[in-house]
Amino acid sequence: MSSRGRPRTFSREEALRSAMEIFWDKGFDNTSLADLTRVMGLNPPSLYAAFGSKAKLFLEAVDLYGRTDGAGIWEFLDNAPTAKEAVHDLLKRSAENFTQWDEPRGCMVVLSAPQMEGGEPAVCDGLKERRLEKQVALQSRLERGVAEGDLPEGTDCDAVAAYVTAIQHGMSIHARDGASRQTLMAIADCCAAGWDAMVAGVTTKAQG
Amino acid sequence: MSSRGRPRTFSREEALRSAMEIFWDKGFDNTSLADLTRVMGLNPPSLYAAFGSKAKLFLEAVDLYGRTDGAGIWEFLDNAPTAKEAVHDLLKRSAENFTQWDEPRGCMVVLSAPQMEGGEPAVCDGLKERRLEKQVALQSRLERGVAEGDLPEGTDCDAVAAYVTAIQHGMSIHARDGASRQTLMAIADCCAAGWDAMVAGVTTKAQG
DNA sequence: TCCTTTTTGTATCGATCAATACATAAATAA
DNA sequence: TTATTTATGTATTGATCGATACAAAAAGGA
Numbered sequence: 001m002s003s004r005g006r007p008r009t010f011s012r013e014e015a016l017r018s019a020m021e022i023f024w025d026k027g028f029d030n031t032s033l034a035d036l037t038r039v040m041g042l043n044p045p046s047l048y049a050a051f052g053s054k055a056k057l058f059l060e061a062v063d064l065y066g067r068t069d070g071a072g073i074w075e076f077l078d079n080a081p082t083a084k085e086a087v088h089d090l091l092k093r094s095a096e097n098f099t100q101w102d103e104p105r106g107c108m109v110v111l112s113a114p115q116m117e118g119g120e121p122a123v124c125d126g127l128k129e130r131r132l133e134k135q136v137a138l139q140s141r142l143e144r145g146v147a148e149g150d151l152p153e154g155t156d157c158d159a160v161a162a163y164v165t166a167i168q169h170g171m172s173i174h175a176r177d178g179a180s181r182q183t184l185m186a187i188a189d190c191c192a193a194g195w196d197a198m199v200a201g202v203t204t205k206a207q208g
Numbered sequence: 209m210s211s212r213g214r215p216r217t218f219s220r221e222e223a224l225r226s227a228m229e230i231f232w233d234k235g236f237d238n239t240s241l242a243d244l245t246r247v248m249g250l251n252p253p254s255l256y257a258a259f260g261s262k263a264k265l266f267l268e269a270v271d272l273y274g275r276t277d278g279a280g281i282w283e284f285l286d287n288a289p290t291a292k293e294a295v296h297d298l299l300k301r302s303a304e305n306f307t308q309w310d311e312p313r314g315c316m317v318v319l320s321a322p323q324m325e326g327g328e329p330a331v332c333d334g335l336k337e338r339r340l341e342k343q344v345a346l347q348s349r350l351e352r353g354v355a356e357g358d359l360p361e362g363t364d365c366d367a368v369a370a371y372v373t374a375i376q377h378g379m380s381i382h383a384r385d386g387a388s389r390q391t392l393m394a395i396a397d398c399c400a401a402g403w404d405a406m407v408a409g410v411t412t413k414a415q416g
Numbered sequence: 417t418c419c420t421t422t423t424t425g426t427a428t429c430g431a432t433c434a435a436t437a438c439a440t441a442a443a444t445a446a
Numbered sequence: 447t448t449a450t451t452t453a454t455g456t457a458t459t460g461a462t463c464g465a466t467a468c469a470a471a472a473a474g475g476a
Contacts, residue, residue: 194402
């Protein structure tokens, strides 16, 4: 098809992965084009021809993160037998994932560009959208739990989803601050230990 | 005493407050010296003579934040009759504080420079230290709760403190993403609703 | 008054930022 | 071969970054 012209001498996927790693580690602002071209092993014109701009490259890197390193966290969400197990599993996987020895600590989507003002709007909005997306997925899983009877009728799934994502986002901050895997696991266990009383307490109507 | 020389024509405190507000809003990286001199109403030489550098100005701004806008959150921590009330109050105050109409949303200490790599080390370390400081204060309050009998013997105060700060840090992310005060309050209520079962569940030894 | 000290405003520093111009190289199509 | 298309390496663009040099201005001390 489009095999006309000189073929590129680098792997687009490998270069993208290198970009993802440094963006994940240093964030969008603190990663310069000089950093990117160095770790990706190519010159600026090749980068721009292949990815368009720094912001577009970042968004592609975030997408790759969501498909690879960040995907495992959410793998068991829909397969867990109950909402409670789904959430506890989600947080335990997060604790593990955020403290891998060979990866930057914490979640790229939470840590790599938190400011909503003054930054590249496409970057801020893209990350915000991904955070919201996961929260919606979690809320849907909780609603399924209500429908299947493992969560009380009238459970405020919107509130519980916000609560769980808050814990998970906070775990990213802790991870970046150097918290141990054990500490993050303890946080997940705290959530699990209080779960039944918690969901009973935030229901809007009394449960039988 | 040192009233020799031409007196400065600006209020150091007012200029510092202006710097705090824009740092809080845009973060350390996304705030330029041009931004600072504009909102502070002074020229670069005056800024450097008064504050030393951008990083030192930022650290002073964070200190001001801790003494003013961010102080109210922790006001009731030591005065609350029980650890449970102290934590619930802490999170409710956070929900209010993070959604003030006339202030940037969320906590400056959590949001204004999350990367630990690639940024100004003094800035990253200063913020990390402040986060740890508050977590230690919270842990001490929990240990007091154990000593005073309103928390079970053997409560893992280290884990619970990490859990609560994770929730609070996550609330900052939510606030920056546009979550309503009501949503943040609901998160605080989730924590409170599960509290008793949670502290009972993470104790290291069985409680009587 | 004259000297010293400190602040002020203007103008600018070298470094780095993200992004390109340009000519050459390497492939396909005719 | 010749023309076309795409990628590459070198060099550099204008803009912005954080930080200063410099001289005039405004105070106290002698």
